[in-house]
Amino acid sequence: MRRVIAASLALALGLSAVIALRTANADQPARFERGSWHALNAAHAGRPTVIHFWGLTCGPCIVELPKWGRLLAERPDLPLVLVAADPLPQPAAQVNGTLERAGLDKAESWAFADRFYERLRYEIDPAWSGELPRTVLVAADGTRTVLPGVADLSKVRDWLDQQARSSR
């Protein structure tokens, strides 16, 4: 019984998440400005979230993105948020095109929209100097794990399993 409730809950949550994303997609990427980091975290508070920072001007990021696309296809439970953190804001069409080619067009997506990037980075993590790619795993209880550079996706899989276990 308990499992059935959990499953239907997950289904309901999943559906509402899909609906939320469908609506969000029209305006994606969302403009990441001063205060956006707080808003993003508040919107996902209490739920596990994987926040992946990438950039159109970051070669290794472009190589890595399709691997995230495959992980998302394999694990629909991946609560992925993408943030394009280029120091110079990039055209939305190029951000969207790159994400679509990587199979990531359905995921929640943001892009830096302020050239005062020092301030945006400071809000995210004062000690982060902007190196990309970078992944932040936020557990339901708010515990954060930072994966600097190209992420080892087996670690992300393990983390997802662990989140699923601890939410049971």
Add this chain to the structure above:
Amino acid sequence: MRRLVLSALAAMALAGPAKAQHQDHATKAFAADAREAFTATPAFGPDGALWIARGTADRVLVSRSTDLGKTFGAPVSVTADPINLDWGPDSRPQLVIDRNGGVVVSYAIFQDKRFNGRVYATRSTDGGSTFAPRVPITSDSTSQRFQTIGIDPAGRLFAAWIDKRNAAATLAAGKPYPGAALAYAWADAGADKAARFVDTQLAFDNTCECCRLGLAFAGPGRPALLFRNVFDGGVRDHAVVTFADPKTPGPLRRVSTDDWKLDACPHHGPSLAIASDGSYHAAWFTGGSVRQGLFYARADNADAPFGVPRALSTPDRQPARPSVQAVGTVIHLAWKEFDGEKALVRWQLSSDGGRTWNPPRTVAATGDASDHPLLIARGTQVFLSWLTKDEGYRLIPLGEST
């Protein structure tokens, strides 16, 4: 004390717009979300006039000031047509004034959407009124970016840049090639009106592909370059090379073992100065396992090892974009950091060739986007040159009373 600093900052902010009115479109700011260059590269001429080369969306604009940056003459575009100027965060047009008062400008454009660049140079021999047709800095068209140009103590024009010809050829052959190559060339001594660089040489393969280079001269025909190298295992730490003569780059010397293993490019290059006693002064950024943040180190001479790196600020203030300038054995050091609200330029002075340093001081601040802070000398006077979105262009004299 805090209130004092704040009111000083407020005064600076107030002073901003009034000043900007005199500066015309040579320093015009961009839209908040524009993908365009926002840089000002300064140079002093033999007559003491200040020149700046402004990188904008589609032009390089050159203008001259005879009152130390308070007012500028009408800006002149170095090209007749719009260009796709490289807007990378560590890229900027280069500007030097040669011994004859010729205004030499070099800039990079993007050739495609994959950030392959092409570097051009041009010169004005009529006091910046007109510029010669641009000439590519090298005949190979693969990709050049992050050029730096300088004039050696004998008056010869030198250029170095990051070149991808070997990377492209090696990768096309299915072999790995981390980074790009460090290339250099000297200008044709025949010196027609154009700034024509000839006989490109590659000094080293596998240097970091998107960080600016630090350039100084150890003597006539002896450039010294500080650059982010790709060491074994993909470790992107800094190295310096000093030329034995114009055609002979010396050995690659590691400045510091920071152990920054990174399969990416941080778009964050170093700065180098050589003092009159021959000592080397290097400042750089790293995120290595050994140390993280902004660092300074000195070496007694071209062959001596660098001393223990000294941290500039702390990593949680995002210290960045160092600039080093030597006048005799007086060394100036400036960098940018962020205090949670404002970007600050911090300045430090050594009067004994970099052995001891005054405490750092904030010499300028801004509340929005800004270019890198650059140090520039006229005689023994050193200035901070800084372009900010809110305040426009500023040239600030640095000294004990600053």
